[in-house]
Amino acid sequence: MVKLFIAEKPSLGRALADALPGPKQREDGYIRCGADIWVSWCIGHLLEQAEPDSYDPAYKQWRLEHLPILPSTWQLQPKSTTRKQLTLLRKLIKQADSLVHVGDPDREGQLLVDEVINYSGVNQAKREATLRCLINDMNPDAIRKALQGLRQNSEFIPLATSALARTRADWLYGINMTRLCTLLGQAAGYNGVLSIGRVQTPVLGLVVHRDQEIEHFVSRPFYEVFVTLQTTAGESFIAKWKPSAACEPYMDEEGRVLSRRLAEVVLEKVKGKNGSVKAVKRDKKKQPAPLPYNLSALQIDASKRFNLNAQKTLDICQQLYERHKLITYPRSDCRYLPNGHYAERQAVTQAIAKTVSGLSEAVGQADLGLKSKAWNDSKVSAHHAIIPTSRSMPAERLSQDEQNIYELVARQYLMQFYPPFEYAEHQIDSEVEGGLFIARQKSVLADGWKALLPPQKSTRQDAEFSSVVLPNVKTGDLVNCIDGRLDEKQTSPPKHFTDATLLAAMTGIARFVSDPEIKKVLRDTDGLGTEATRAGIIELLFKRQFLTRKGKEIHSTDIGRLLVNSLPERMVVPDMTAHWESQLGAISEKQMRYGEFMQPLTQGLGELISEVRRQDFRGLKGMGKKVVRKRRKPPAKRTVARTN
Numbered sequence: 001m002v003k004l005f006i007a008e009k010p011s012l013g014r015a016l017a018d019a020l021p022g023p024k025q026r027e028d029g030y031i032r033c034g035a036d037i038w039v040s041w042c043i044g045h046l047l048e049q050a051e052p053d054s055y056d057p058a059y060k061q062w063r064l065e066h067l068p069i070l071p072s073t074w075q076l077q078p079k080s081t082t083r084k085q086l087t088l089l090r091k092l093i094k095q096a097d098s099l100v101h102v103g104d105p106d107r108e109g110q111l112l113v114d115e116v117i118n119y120s121g122v123n124q125a126k127r128e129a130t131l132r133c134l135i136n137d138m139n140p141d142a143i144r145k146a147l148q149g150l151r152q153n154s155e156f157i158p159l160a161t162s163a164l165a166r167t168r169a170d171w172l173y174g175i176n177m178t179r180l181c182t183l184l185g186q187a188a189g190y191n192g193v194l195s196i197g198r199v200q201t202p203v204l205g206l207v208v209h210r211d212q213e214i215e216h217f218v219s220r221p222f223y224e225v226f227v228t229l230q231t232t233a234g235e236s237f238i239a240k241w242k243p244s245a246a247c248e249p250y251m252d253e254e255g256r257v258l259s260r261r262l263a264e265v266v267l268e269k270v271k272g273k274n275g276s277v278k279a280v281k282r283d284k285k286k287q288p289a290p291l292p293y294n295l296s297a298l299q300i301d302a303s304k305r306f307n308l309n310a311q312k313t314l315d316i317c318q319q320l321y322e323r324h325k326l327i328t329y330p331r332s333d334c335r336y337l338p339n340g341h342y343a344e345r346q347a348v349t350q351a352i353a354k355t356v357s358g359l360s361e362a363v364g365q366a367d368l369g370l371k372s373k374a375w376n377d378s379k380v381s382a383h384h385a386i387i388p389t390s391r392s393m394p395a396e397r398l399s400q401d402e403q404n405i406y407e408l409v410a411r412q413y414l415m416q417f418y419p420p421f422e423y424a425e426h427q428i429d430s431e432v433e434g435g436l437f438i439a440r441q442k443s444v445l446a447d448g449w450k451a452l453l454p455p456q457k458s459t460r461q462d463a464e465f466s467s468v469v470l471p472n473v474k475t476g477d478l479v480n481c482i483d484g485r486l487d488e489k490q491t492s493p494p495k496h497f498t499d500a501t502l503l504a505a506m507t508g509i510a511r512f513v514s515d516p517e518i519k520k521v522l523r524d525t526d527g528l529g530t531e532a533t534r535a536g537i538i539e540l541l542f543k544r545q546f547l548t549r550k551g552k553e554i555h556s557t558d559i560g561r562l563l564v565n566s567l568p569e570r571m572v573v574p575d576m577t578a579h580w581e582s583q584l585g586a587i588s589e590k591q592m593r594y595g596e597f598m599q600p601l602t603q604g605l606g607e608l609i610s611e612v613r614r615q616d617f618r619g620l621k622g623m624g625k626k627v628v629r630k631r632r633k634p635p636a637k638r639t640v641a642r643t644n
Contacts, residue, residue: 004096013041111163189621205572217493223263235471239437275432292385303500310535332383347390354392418449
């Protein structure tokens with residue numbers, strides 16, 4: 001009786017085979033473990049939604065009268081790049097007596113293997129007997145533990161249904177809206193494709209709205225009052241005026257005073273006058289080490305430190321993971337580690353020291369007896385955080401970019417074995433002639449994990465961390481205002497997006513919406529796009545000529561702006577993504593059915609098409625470049641029944 005384990009990716013398949021009993025025999029695309037166990041794998045999605053012309057050859061021509069395109073029976077087609085592995089898997093699935101699904105423990109991982117099993121024509125009895133193995137840690141002990149807890153794959157049907165609904169909804173929205181906007185643009189004289197997507201278009205909207213906000217920004221002066229207060233012991237310190245509620249009519253929404261006369265009156269009123277200390281606060285605070293990286297956090301830091309765009313960082317990570325085997329799976333959205341990984345800390349830190357000689361001292365000073373909050377099984381999702389492996393390699397065998405990214409990952413891991421950053425906060429609140437003046441000072445007590453930061457980052461330019469010590473006063477002590485000054489400053493516009501800040505905006509998209517319900521959903525779903533797709537989405541916007549780079553800054557092009565300004569607002573804000581994610585989550589929790597999500601979506605598509613057709617695309621006339629679409633041979637068709 002042959003049992004076939006189907007992993008999501010080759011690396012997991014190999015790790016799984018190593019943890020299974022029996023002698024190993026590596027074949028092309030799979031591994032035999034003894035006489036009755038086979039391990040094979042997908043390579044990401046082996047199947048994809050069929051193109052529109054697979055449903056009707058007439059859809060090869062982009063025509064308005066075809067819209068909306070709504071498949072009655074959905075079709076999948078093999079991806080050309082992985083067709084060989086799909087063919088092998090179908091053969092193995094048919095030959096095996098039983099199956100074990102070892103996709104990632106998330107909705108995409110569930111669908112990815114399920115669709116291959118269904119595509120292979122497995123009979124109902126074999127499908128119902130299929131087991132599910134949930135692995136989120138490639139540690140051999142963790143894999144063996146997962147193998148002891150196999151469950152029925154049928155338990156996870158709602159999870160796959162949720163992923164299927166998202167895939168089909170994205171297809172319907174992207175195919176129909178891209179064709180519609182492209183045809184309307186071409187009718188207005190635009191050359192090229194106007195690509196539309198549930199995620200990519202709101203991302204473009206972010207950049208366009210930021211650029212327009214900067215262009216329309218009108219700088220205004222605002223005023224701050226600083227006074228020098230002297231204690232009875234002759235010690236002096238500087239404090240800043242905090243306007244009261246009575247001053248609000250003269251302030252902007254950020255609490256800045258816009259009236260110079262008001263600031264002058266305050267300064268004139270308090271100079272030379274006595275006051276008293278109203279409150280004294282002294283606190284010692286600890287800041288724990290930041291968690292190890294997920295992909296977005298790594299891409300953000302790589303952009304800030306080395307000016308690498310998101311796609312470049314992902315490509316380097318893939319090399320470090322697949323070719324050099326120096327880091328763990330890079331497309332992770334998790335910043336936590338399984339408890340089982342803690343036992344490997346000695347091997348991992350020694351590998352860091354051998355690979356990056358510049359970190360050998362840091363490794364030597366690490367306290368491997370510490371255990372940060374990063375090790376938490378309950379917080380580990382489909383994948384754990386990106387960390388170095390126990391494998392080492394001379395740095396000269398790596399490119400400079402590879403060395404840079406590896407070192408970032410290694411430093412972040414080593415921080416978990418350093419004590420917290422400690423600092424003291426001292427605040428004195430004083431009152432002079434009814435006005436409140438606040439003096440704050442922070443001082444570093446212990447660098448802790450911050451000792452690992454590169455030199456250019458460890459310089460404390462933050463004005464709050466000062467070597468100037470505030471006097472030792474207590475509540476009720478008298479002070480005298482011996483001097484003061486009025487500082488005039490200018491309000492400044494927001495900054496243009498960079499790779500780092502655009503990625504941060506995508507992961508923290510909730511702060512760009514005002515509706516509290518939408519905010520909550522976007523916080524819970526980690527923003528726009530996924531770790532694996534964000535870099536590609538940004539690059540597509542450049543490819544379509546919607547975005548351009550000016551130094552480190554990302555700007556919208558005239559095409560990008562005109563497109564966003566031509567579309568209904570609901571297409572260029574993240575609200576729709578939040579609404580979808582809320583419903584998809586309900587499907588996976590058995591609180592909503594597939595049809596309850598898809599039916600309103602397909603009905604609303606016609607209404608949205610009518611709304612977009614009323615928009616004005618004439619501003620795009622003469623822009624863009626003609627795209628020559630290569631004629632392709634239609635793939636072999638395979639019908640997949642609609643999920644009810």
